[in-house]
Amino acid sequence: MRLVCAPEDYPFVEDGALNVVLYGQPGAAEEGRSPRGSAGQAAKADFLRARLEGAPKAWDFLSLALAVVTADLAGWRSESADGWTREFDLTVAVADPDFWNTQASALEAVLKFLSTDRWRLTFVGGGVLPAPPREPVRPAEDCVVLLSGGLDSLIGAIDLAKAGRKPLAVSNIVRGDGANQAAFAAAIGGGLRHLALNHNATPPWKKEDSQRARSLIFIAFGVLAATSLAAYHNGDEVSFYVCENGFIAINPPLTGARLGSLSTRTAHPEVLNRLRDVLAAANLRVRIANPYEHMTKGEMMRECADQPRLKAHAVASVSCGRYRVFNYKHCGRCVPCQVRRAAFLAWGEADTTFYKFSKLGKNDTDHANFDDVRSVVMANAEVAADGLDAWLGPALAYPRMGDPAPLRNLIERGLKELRALHQQHGVK
Template identity: 65%
Template sequence: MKLLCAPETHVFDPGDGAVHVVLYGQPGDPARGSAGQAAKQDILRAKLEAAPRAWDLLSIALSVVTADFAGLRDDSPDGWTREFELEIAVADPAFWETQAFQLEATLGFLTTDRWRLRFIGGGVQPAPPREPIRPDEDSVVLLSGGLDSLIGASDLVAAGKKPLAISQTVRGDAEKQAEFARLIGGGLRHLQLNHNAQVPGTEESSQRARSFIFIAFGVLAATTLARYRSGEIVPLYICENGLIALNPPLTGARIGSLSTRTAHPEYLHRIQEILDAAGLRVSVENPYHHLTKGEMMQRCADAALLATEAARSTSCGRFQRFNYKHCGRCIPCQVRRAAFLASGIPDSTAYVYERLGKDDEEHAGFEDVRSVAMALAEIDRDGFDTWLGSALSFPHVGDVAPLKALVQRGLSELKTLHEAYGVR
């Protein structure tokens, strides 16, 4: 699939065979897509001045997330892997051409698709505000409305940090994000941004590129801080428990593999290399890459906040599909439920499928529950190392020993959950 992504001032050729995507504007034609207009307006309305290459990175991320919506996996030869050719308007095409291969490899790792990127001039670079606001926060934290980001932001405040909270607005979570920001540490400065990606025709639902746009929002916000403007490095915190971040395949067929690679150490390392090459002084960090979700809950510095708000957080991979309720049986839901058990905090979440071990027609076909059960059985039979195989064989994951121990502890939490519900 070919896409040409550029501002509305670009002269689009209707005969070039590409899907045309208007960046930071309205499509103006039902055959075109669009993305980013509201985010740009919100950033400028807040009188924030971002680094030029941070705007370029956002343009790239908006193009990628729009392509992710436009390319239907069912139409691909294997029913999953897609091929994209993107032509993207940026302000500094010569530099970004030097990063094309790294971006393509990083996106391939994230989405398991094949990407080819080419850059042209004419990208959006908003004029700086007359009187820019340069926030005095010392860092940025991504606040999704999920349990891990709630814990992460509250832990940062308890440690004496002053983070700027950035949220990617998601239907069903926007109000929750704002409420969490208000409650954490007496209130965080909070900016909610929405990519508003729209494409003509049917949209793909898998959305494997969503973390790329979230990180781009965070990077752009980090470059607006006074600390960044003074020449310092700004930490960008992506708070995700280590088990979900690593995404180890549960079975040989990868049935019910854990979530996506949104915070995988290999992915974050590659992102960091791109930021460093761009001269963007932002350090991407996941403070919880060696902790399970249960351990995050146990160690949360604000136990009172966690006790009252944890059940309100969102973990489910099918939250919208189940009318903004937790299904209770997807991998993220199982990890969440296991974490509550491990922490001893009562779980008042209303799960659509509460009884994981129930064996009847209504509860049949729990692929993710079966996948966890199969993984636990294989470990009992063949041993942990045989089951894990080469799942951690990436060049930039760091010391493998603590990661293996993390996965073992995370699976132990899941085993306790399955035993509690009599899963066979």
């Protein structure tokens, strides 16, 4: 699939590519013109309405992320040759195409890892670079933290505030999570400044559900926000915290049938390390960090620095991979739900979350399609029979993973938490 992603004044050509208007609306379909997609208008408007000033290359990075998330939504996996792997050829308008073309192969590698698709990136001029506000607001916060509405990001923000840090909370608005994001920001550290943005990526047809490359938009929003801080404008490096437990960040394939891209990899060490290189090459003084890369979710809950605050808000957080499928309720049986439930058990506090399927060990018609539960059973059985290393295979062998030893130990502890959950529910 070919896409050309640029501002609305770009000279789009009707040559069979999907034209995507960045930071604008696609406009009404005209005779002889193919339907267009769009992305980013609301995010740009909200950022500028707050009178924030982002770095030029941070805007370029956001343009790329908007193009990627639109492609990810527009390309149906069902129409690919193998029913999963797609091919994308993206032309993206940026302010500094010469630089970004030097990073195309590095970014293609990140995207391939995230989505298991094949990507080709070409950068052209004509991208958006907003004029600085007349009276810019330079936030005094000393770091940025992603606040998704999930449990891990909640703990991350709580820990930062408890340690005396003053984070700017940045959210990608998702239906069903927006209220949580705002409530958590208001409840932490006496109230955090909260920047909530929405990519509004909209292809001109039905969206693909898998959305494995959307991680890039989370990172791009955080990077843009980090470059707006007073500390950044004063020449300092700004820390940008992407908080996720190490087990889910790595998302090791539970069985041989589960491709890595069947699960999201937002905070995978391979992704974050490669993106750190790109940001460094761009001279963007933003340091991405995941303080929990060697911790399980249960360990995060037990070691949270403000236990009363965590107890007050943990149940309201969202972890489910199928949250919207079940009318904004946790399903209880997907891998993220199982990891969440295992973490509450390891924490030792009651889990009063409503789960659509609360009884993991029940054997009847309604509970017959517990594929993810069976996958966890099979993983623990294989580890017991053949050892952890045989089960892991090449999962920790990627070139930018870092030291595999602590990651191996982390995965072992994560499986142990899941095993305890299954024992509690009598899963066989």
